[in-house]
Amino acid sequence: MGVLPFRAVWYGADPLRKKGRTSRFRREGMVINMEFVKAFVVGGLFCVVGQILIDKTRLTPARILVIFVTAGVVLTAVGVYQPIVDFAGAGATVPLTGFGYALAKGVVKGIAEHGLVGVFTGGVTGTSGGIAAAIFFGYLIALIFKPSDKS
Amino acid sequence: MAVTNMGYGNMVKRKSKKSPLLKNMLWAFCVGGAICTVGQALADLFKQYGLSLLDASSATSITLIFLGAFLTGVNIFDKIAKHAGAGTLVPITGFANSIVAPALEFKSEGFVLGMSAKMFTIAGPVLVFGIASSVVYGLILWIFRLF
Amino acid sequence: MAQRIGRYTIGLGNTAVKGYASVVGKKEGEGPLAAGFDYISEDTAFGEKTWEKAESRLQKDVLSRALNKAGATPDSIDIIFSGDLLNQCIGSSYGLREFNIPFIGLYGACSTMAEALTLSAVFVDTGCAGMAAALTSSHFCAAERQFRFPLEYGGQRPPSAQWTVTGGGAVIVSRDGTGPLIKEVTIGRIADLGVKDINNMGAAMAPAAAETLKDYFADTGRKPDDFDLITTGDLGSDGSELLRELMERENIKLGTNYTDCGLMIYDREKQDVHAGGSGCGCSGSVLCSFILNNMCQGKLGEVLFLSTGALMSPMSVQQGESIPSVAHLVHLSSGRK
Numbered sequence: 001m002g003v004l005p006f007r008a009v010w011y012g013a014d015p016l017r018k019k020g021r022t023s024r025f026r027r028e029g030m031v032i033n034m035e036f037v038k039a040f041v042v043g044g045l046f047c048v049v050g051q052i053l054i055d056k057t058r059l060t061p062a063r064i065l066v067i068f069v070t071a072g073v074v075l076t077a078v079g080v081y082q083p084i085v086d087f088a089g090a091g092a093t094v095p096l097t098g099f100g101y102a103l104a105k106g107v108v109k110g111i112a113e114h115g116l117v118g119v120f121t122g123g124v125t126g127t128s129g130g131i132a133a134a135i136f137f138g139y140l141i142a143l144i145f146k147p148s149d150k151s
Numbered sequence: 152m153a154v155t156n157m158g159y160g161n162m163v164k165r166k167s168k169k170s171p172l173l174k175n176m177l178w179a180f181c182v183g184g185a186i187c188t189v190g191q192a193l194a195d196l197f198k199q200y201g202l203s204l205l206d207a208s209s210a211t212s213i214t215l216i217f218l219g220a221f222l223t224g225v226n227i228f229d230k231i232a233k234h235a236g237a238g239t240l241v242p243i244t245g246f247a248n249s250i251v252a253p254a255l256e257f258k259s260e261g262f263v264l265g266m267s268a269k270m271f272t273i274a275g276p277v278l279v280f281g282i283a284s285s286v287v288y289g290l291i292l293w294i295f296r297l298f
Numbered sequence: 299m300a301q302r303i304g305r306y307t308i309g310l311g312n313t314a315v316k317g318y319a320s321v322v323g324k325k326e327g328e329g330p331l332a333a334g335f336d337y338i339s340e341d342t343a344f345g346e347k348t349w350e351k352a353e354s355r356l357q358k359d360v361l362s363r364a365l366n367k368a369g370a371t372p373d374s375i376d377i378i379f380s381g382d383l384l385n386q387c388i389g390s391s392y393g394l395r396e397f398n399i400p401f402i403g404l405y406g407a408c409s410t411m412a413e414a415l416t417l418s419a420v421f422v423d424t425g426c427a428g429m430a431a432a433l434t435s436s437h438f439c440a441a442e443r444q445f446r447f448p449l450e451y452g453g454q455r456p457p458s459a460q461w462t463v464t465g466g467g468a469v470i471v472s473r474d475g476t477g478p479l480i481k482e483v484t485i486g487r488i489a490d491l492g493v494k495d496i497n498n499m500g501a502a503m504a505p506a507a508a509e510t511l512k513d514y515f516a517d518t519g520r521k522p523d524d525f526d527l528i529t530t531g532d533l534g535s536d537g538s539e540l541l542r543e544l545m546e547r548e549n550i551k552l553g554t555n556y557t558d559c560g561l562m563i564y565d566r567e568k569q570d571v572h573a574g575g576s577g578c579g580c581s582g583s584v585l586c587s588f589i590l591n592n593m594c595q596g597k598l599g600e601v602l603f604l605s606t607g608a609l610m611s612p613m614s615v616q617q618g619e620s621i622p623s624v625a626h627l628v629h630l631s632s633g634r635k
Contacts, residue, residue: 035195036188043187043242044180050237051179054454055170058495061240061453062273065249068241069281077288090190093208094215095183095241096277102208103285111293119289123282129209130216130243134250134274137220142254142266145224147449149324149342149439153547154505156492162543163493163501167536168457168573175454223450232452239452248452256448259348273451 035089042084042091065096072100102126175236182231182238190215190242212243219247224255249273300423304517306510307484308416310423314475315630317368320586321360322579323438323464329564334587335465336363342439342464349440350388356466356579357382357393357435364431364468364586368475372397375470376427379414381405381434382578383441383462390435399431408503408532409486409607410434411467411582412626416483418471419628423480428472435466436577445612446496458498460534460576463563467579467586478593478601482518484627486510488609492620496610500537500560500573502621503606507533508544510604510625515550522552526598529589530625531581531605532560534573559584581605593632601630 046068053064075081081101085092092098103123110122124131154162190211197207222228228248232239239245250270257269271278303309319336327338337359344352344359357380365372378397381404382389390403406413414432421427439449441462447453471480489506507530515521522528533541538558545552559581560574585603592598606625615621 036191039191040184040188043190044184044238047179047183047238047241048176050183050241051176052172054237054240055172055175055456061245061249061447061451062276064237064240065245065273065277066280069277070284073281073284073288077291088187090194090211091184091187094187094190094211094243096243096246099243099246099277100281100284103281104288107285107289108292111289111296116293119286119293122289123285127281130212130246131278133213133216134220134247135270137217137247138250138254138270139266141220141224141251142258142270145226145255146258147255147439148226149449154491154544159491159505160493162540163495163498163536166539166543167498167501170456223452226450229450229452233454235452236454245452248450252448252451255450256443 038088039091042088043094046092046095046097068096069100069103072097073104074100076101076104099127099130102130178234179236179238179241182235183242186215186239186242186244215243216247219244220251223248223251246274246277249277300420303482304513306487306513307482307517308420309482310419310480312473313419313423313471313480314473315469315477315480315590316429316472316475317364317366317370317470318468318477318586318590319360319363319367320467320583321356321363321465322583325438325569326463326465326563326583329569331563331584331588334591335583336360336367336587349437349443350384351392353382353384353389353435353437353440354393356437356464357389357433358396360435360466360468361394361397361431361433364433364470368470368472370429370470372399375399375429375431377402377418377421378431378433379404379417380432381410381414383407383436384444389437389440390433393435406605406624406626407607407609408436408576408578408580409605409624409626410578411531411585412483412603412605412628413607415469415471415480415628416485416626418469419480419483422471422473430471431468432471433466433468434578434582436462436464436579436582438462438464438577441577455572456497457572458495458500458534458536459572460499460532460560460574461564461571462577463532463575463580463583465579465583467582467584469586469590478590478630478632480628481631482514482629484510484514484517486513486625486627488622488624490620490622494615494618494620496615496621498536499576499608499621500532500534501540502608503623503625504533504537504540504544506623506625507537507541507604507606508548510627511545511602512548512550514602514627514629522550522555525555525600525602527589528552528556528602529562529581529584529604530558531607532574532576533558533606534560534576535566536573537606562588589630593630596632599632603628603630
């Protein structure tokens with residue numbers, strides 16, 4: 001599953017390379033900015049769609065998240081979402097539609113490798129990291145911290 | 152009352168203050184865009200350290216989920232979200248928040264039926280619809296392949 | 299002696315407030331009414347482990363303070379009427395279990411203060427009780443997790459949403475009370491004009507307040523101008539505007555003497571509470587601080603106090619039902635007119 005197509009690599013982000021980092025950053029500057037700008041703008045636009053749904057309809061947040069995930073699966077199925085991922089990288093994979101995208105891609109891969117069984121195993125396999133992390137960190141953080149009093 | 156339900160509904164619509172849509176959209180765009188940019192930077196970083204595309208993508212999700220969960224735990228997430236709205240809700244960080252927030256809140260009802268059960272009040276439906284629709288998509292794909 | 303006036307109102311003879319107290323949380327203590335509260339808890343948890351226990355603690359505390367101020371002991375109270383927003387009214391039952399006073403739990407949502415005061419006054423006026431206590435409370439954190447979202451959830455509140463008051467009020471009523479007289483009470487009917495928006499409770503409750511006010515004026519022949527203050531419980535900014543408009547349609551004009559407890563308790567510019575305060579404790583704590591203080595000091599003569607309650611449950615909202623509401627009215631008089 002090729003999720004993030006890179007046209008440039010950000011050498012400057014290597015924290016181990018303290019020396020000469022600034023100059024490298026500057027040299028790679030233009031290329032880096034385009035990758036980031038695309039992720040920023042496309043990711044931002046997904047959120048704007050969500051905001052319009054919040055303000056203009058009376059949908060609860062849970063419904064909006066459900067709509068985004070389902071839309072991600074459907075858009076990937078009809079072939080619309082892959083080009084957006086190719087263009088915007090994390091701008092398309094980080095919003096919850098990207099979760100739907102990963103589910104759909106996982107199913108495609110699952111069917112290719114396991115046939116009918118892959119219909120059921122593919123989606124969750126493709127998103128297992130995120131689901132396990134959400135459950136594990138969710139539980140851990142809830143164990144350690146307590147809610148603040150909000151007043 | 153001399154007002155019908157419909158007449159009153161119109162009155163309510165006229166009187167209630169509207170959400171500041173433009174301001175909210177701007178906030179959502181900036182914060183949501185910023186989170187995705189952080190995601191892009193993380194993915195680049197993981198690739199730089201030799202992870203495959205697939206693993207880098209998973210690692211990015213896991214890191215963002217951890218950040219969302221952690222910021223919820225230290226009571227910062229909701230303060231950003233109050234302004235950012237969909238900007239924090241729509242990215243995967245919102246999914247993490249929707250798991251941690253009820254888990255924290257229902258700690259007082261115990262570890263099993265409180266924390267563990269309530270974790271999924273919002274995330275549960277997301278998983279149900281996401282996984283179910285992916286299976287439907289898979290079935291359709293599989294049936295088409297038979298012919 | 300209690301007597302029915304008109305269709306909906308009950309006139310009372312010689313029942314008065316003997317003592318009262320209010321206890322609030324930190325946020326309310328930072329609001330404009332801070333000086334009038336008997337106790338402001340810096341700790342929103344009131345030293346307890348859960349928000350539910352915090353609310354019970356608040357009820358216990360507010361009743362003890364009211365008893366002290368009235369110079370009464372728990373033994374001298376014949377009956378207590380109390381309610382809150384929590385499921386099965388556990389705020390009241392757990393908070394008051396140690397007092398050993400005959401107890402009736404009420405559920406009137408945010409209308410509980412006027413509901414409890416009405417019942418106490420009628421019991422005392424008819425001689426069924428020598429001294430009665432009316433109290434109520436609400437707690438932001440406990441209400442929020444029951445009715446809306448977990449505290450740390452990153453949701454956005456629309457401008458029409460209100461902020462549940464952490465606070466409570468208690469009134470001790472007796473025939474030999476030296477405080478303001480309870481002259482009339484009007485028990486409201488359930489009103490529902492089809493509002494379904496859980497984030498616009500003011501709009502859902504305004505019709506109930508309008509109906510009860512109209513009934514009261516029709517029954518007694520009084521006018522809004524006869525009062526120094528007419529206050530609703532927690533309609534907030536949107537709801538109180540709607541109430542004015544509904545009353546105007548009935549040809550009753552509410553002047554500058556009308557306000558809403560939800561608008562008084564917070565500084566809406568600075569405290570980020572959107573449309574204002576709400577919850578049982580909103581009208582409860584405002585009555586037992588600002589209103590009764592000013593009446594006792596002679597600054598307010600005649601006051602109409604309405605508490606407004608939205609009678610939905612999270613389940614009825616999920617089932618797509620509209621929000622029914624009720625408002626009860628109490629006419630308090632310092633006896634000058």
